[in-house]
Amino acid sequence: MLGSHFMDLTPAFFDRWREHRELHYMDRVREVFAQADPDEDWLQGARRRARVMETAASLRHSGVEVGEPEGDAAVLLEGATENVGAADVVALRAYAAAYDVALTAAHEQAPLTPALLDDLHARICSGGPQARTDGDVAALCDWLAAPPAGGHPAVVAALAHLELLRIRRWADGNARLARLVLLLLLDREGYGYFDLLAPSVAWRDPRKQLDVAIEQLPSNAAQTHPLTEHVVHDAATAVRDMVAWVRAEEAPGSLQALLFGSPLQP
Numbered sequence: 001m002l003g004s005h006f007m008d009l010t011p012a013f014f015d016r017w018r019e020h021r022e023l024h025y026m027d028r029v030r031e032v033f034a035q036a037d038p039d040e041d042w043l044q045g046a047r048r049r050a051r052v053m054e055t056a057a058s059l060r061h062s063g064v065e066v067g068e069p070e071g072d073a074a075v076l077l078e079g080a081t082e083n084v085g086a087a088d089v090v091a092l093r094a095y096a097a098a099y100d101v102a103l104t105a106a107h108e109q110a111p112l113t114p115a116l117l118d119d120l121h122a123r124i125c126s127g128g129p130q131a132r133t134d135g136d137v138a139a140l141c142d143w144l145a146a147p148p149a150g151g152h153p154a155v156v157a158a159l160a161h162l163e164l165l166r167i168r169r170w171a172d173g174n175a176r177l178a179r180l181v182l183l184l185l186l187d188r189e190g191y192g193y194f195d196l197l198a199p200s201v202a203w204r205d206p207r208k209q210l211d212v213a214i215e216q217l218p219s220n221a222a223q224t225h226p227l228t229e230h231v232v233h234d235a236a237t238a239v240r241d242m243v244a245w246v247r248a249e250e251a252p253g254s255l256q257a258l259l260f261g262s263p264l265q266p
Helices: 011-015 021-035 040-061 069-078 089-107 114-125 134-145 153-167 174-188 226-249 255-260
Strands: none
Touching (some): 021 153, 021 226, 040 069, 040 089, 040 174, 040 226, 069 089, 089 114, 089 174, 114 134, 134 153, 153 174, 153 226, 174 226
């Protein structure tokens, strides 16, 4: 079970999410994407763009120099090391490698295990000293193997994200790993949208949010734990942004891209 001092995980907690409008929006987008049959060449190009966006944004949040998007793309996709400015090429390639492993695990419906977390972290920043015992991470993985019935996958993923930040197992790279795990869990449940979702594009670090009591939340916050609400809202915002950029930047000549933009905004 997740740390009881960190958040409320009673059945009533999950019941409060059932009518959450942003979760319904994410579900609607998933339905549209599930019915689409995109051109493979177009899709590969859009996936490459999402990969660059996710890697650059995640590293930028962690204070890593990533340079301009054109340089990021060259480093990640073409192996170039020249004319990329001050970008941290090693960090870019390391996160990109971890990103690929996370997506592969999601596609294979692999369970999240301490070994997988250690592997992803080692790829992100070459490992680091553990700050807590393995029991915390093992408990999280056990909980994710059998989450509460009826718990929405985006809420479960948000809880995992927050719990990894709370555990803070490593001296560095915890936030990057937490974002990567959120992406893995969403993708595994069908919310990766053809691997086009890049959650970090619109990300705000939940550790910087005030710890507001549930009773003080505004009525439109669904009476959920404020930090969980924060992460779910950012995931839904990332979905909206993804739909927008697919339509605006990938759509010329692609009917599939236009179809992807059909869900109404929440």
